[in-house]
Amino acid sequence: MSNSVTLANAKLTGVGAYLPQKIVTNDELATRIDTSDEWIRTRTGIRQRHLASEEETSVFMAKKAALAALDYAQLKPEDIDGIIVATSTPDQVFPSVAVRVQAELGMTQGFGFDLSAACSGFIFALSTANNFIKARQAERILVIGVEVFSRLLDWSDRTTCVLFGDGAGAVILEANAKKGEGLLSTKLHSDGRYGDILYVDGAAGNSDSKAKLKMNGREVFRHAVTHLADAVEEALSEQGLTGADIHWLVPHQANQRIIDGVARKLQLDANQVVVTVDRHANTSAASIPLALSEAVKDGRIKKGDLILMEALGGGLTWGSALLRF
Template sequence: MAQNPSSENKRAGSRLTGVGAALPKRAVSNDELAAQIDTSDEWIRTRTGIRQRYLVSGDETAVSLAHKAAQNALDYAGKTADDVDAVIVATSTPDQVFPSVAVRVQAALGMERGFGFDVSAACSGFVYALSVADSMIRAGQVGRVLVIGVEVFSRLLDWEDRSTCVLFGDGAGAVLLESGAGEGEGILSTHLHADGHLGDLLYVDGAVGCASGKVALKMQGREVFRHAVVNLAAAVDEALETNGLKGTDIQWMVPHQANLRIIEGMAKKLHLPAERVVVTVDRHANTSAASIPLALDEAVRDGRIKQGDLVLMEALGGGLTWGSALIRM
């Protein structure tokens, strides 16, 4: 499904004015994991590109990470919580069933108005949340929205299953969207898809009242990889065709950080050199809905991504869900 607004709505589109990120204090190397389970640094790196990940400890939570990332995004944009109309959080790992992470962040920021809610689309969650926020801005319902991706995946892992526990990390990333983008500026389009028939390829059993009584992530890695390659390519083509662009027009790709081989495959399809692809999977591992905004924050703050650059985002996650977004920074 493509969110392809009319030319009239494009004049009132959303622009990205702030970025923020937050990582737990504790970094865990592959060697540290290898001391606990049957794996090795070489086994992990050659299959995924991951060298380390950050895991929560002490009093760190999804809300505390999301709050810090959101505040950093506001500071970057020169705005305060009083300027924000809504908080939309993409997460599969909330601290509580309810209230949502979004309203907890709303309270932590000191917001006295507006609203908040969570979006659950696994690793595609940030693209989904971005699309929702952009649509609400175009509809005139809100003027400024904090969009946050946050995950504490360490809660969901079987730490004896080396095929999954080495892949994930914890973290949060945020952006501030504001109305006022002109023609050809800001979020150009977003494209969302899902196929529930493939839900058993990647899932977490452990919802309230579930049959197993256990919380654990399950993944058929090879099948997920296969669908990722095909579906992400289609979502990227859709974004380019919608906007009358070619792969060579893209200046930066900020992909979901799941596996280095998938990232490299998408870059090759777009004829993008490695230096035009933002990669953080080596240091962050797979932070699910947080991975794109974490990578975006890094590339904006270190000066790689500049105002006016055309940025492609894409992600695939459990559901299966997938999607893409094109943004003129």
Template sequence: MTAKRSLLSGFGGYLPERIVTNDELASRLDTSDDWIRGRTGIGQRHVAGEGDTAVSMAVQAARQALDYAGATPDDVDAIIVATSTPDQAFPSTAVRVQAELGATSGFGFDLAAACSGFIYALSMADSLIRSGQARSALVIGSEVYSRILDWSDRGTCVLFGDGAGAVFLTATQDAGEGTGILSTHLHSDGQYGDLLYVDGATGRHDMPAHLRMQGREVFRHAVGKLSASVDEALAANNLTHADVKWLVPHQANLRIIDGVARKLALPAERVVVTVDRHANTSAASIPLALNEAVRDGRIQKGDLVLMEALGGGLTWGSALARL
């Protein structure tokens, strides 16, 4: 009997219309385009407009993913939204998306794992499909970090952007060629929770709810933990670095991306990079990058794609898929 797998059948993305360049930030902060680019690789970021919300952006990305797959909202069994910036504490972003799409069956829920959120959500959706609890799932990352940033803090506000990305997973019977999601690998270590966090919540009116980060420390952990997670995924599938066709990493910092690529011995032309134009869109960054590379023809059917991310928690993980 062949094993049930989750096939990546649809891809979508949404970026707000407003673009904020490094020069614009430099006009009101003690920074410069050279300073930002040299440390992060970021040149610009998209920032949510008045009408953009976590829900509205997620809906746009989801519709694109369904359209790509030739599916309708009636085909959706599950919706999982990875977000650290929901519009409301509840109902979840996912059920709001469900209502906007008109997906009248199935279920939805949000998942919070910061910048690793998409990998976590992909793993949950894959598990639902493998277990038979769902035949399909929309997995969405949607973030409006511009609304939790301290725009006077040059150490954080230059790093992030807003946007949403989505994939549509469908169940397939694997014929032995390893199509679909091969494996996912999740990790966290709460002792590092104070390295990257938001200093407030719905229940904490004494805090401003701004993002805080110890950038040097996060960077110090990132390459090692991400590289180990990548090796874990390859070992679990009896594959090597040479088998990877594309690395689609979380888009936090170009130096981190380059560091992981070097450990994989992957040339730059096989690494999908959007951080220069999108900045760090947290849980939305991997599906946005994946959507771009699939739609522009770089990633082709049959390609082995490795995804990895690290975020506040610290949380980190990897996913390996053959498209």
């Protein structure tokens, strides 16, 4: 292909979300473990989280978010060419969550696969879907982030169990964004030397799994501040933009202090940052699409707005995405 040919980025045409019915507050957790609402809120910004029931599996929640995104975009399952699911908590080692959702939606065409990049998974999945579309291998792709982290937590460890929640978020990417619109840039990184500061000691996100999440919170925080700032700057500079051009920051919802730090570096006002960590806690790969869906559906994010998304997760993995909505 000639170097003069520029392939169009994907545009975002659908958003959807699903949160489990059960809400657990900090005060409720304090009746089970040695913690308090004040201790959790001052360190993380979290007030509550949604926890999945036995019936609310990764496939169940992913399907619900997918249906909501299809409804928003006024599309049917047969209009979709592929499904990419970002998750660290599949219901089974295989088949993937994606092909289970494909079957649940009644799709017999296209492809489906899961992608594992921990809390950065949604950014990685967005980039992957965008490249499929730019390469003209698909016209429409459903990108889903879903997690049931509650099944990976040691509920006696107050340093980790208070941080996470469950949920699913979905978007639809379509071909033929106009010049200057759609996914303008995605930047992906990983550094396996730091794999032991945030990991799960085992596999599979089902309720019978013995796998438990382990984290060195201090080290994760240190790397997050540095790497996220670099990824954000990288995405903006490639497009000749600065923080002043951003309408909305939609960050991974891990910790309010990290979110505030990135916003300060971009010189953004607090009202330009979409925050759900207080109500959702850290839903890993689901956190960005959950926040994005909320801000689109409540009218904050409008057509033409420039949106910056960023995340860091176990691996370490990190990345950013710049989207003109």
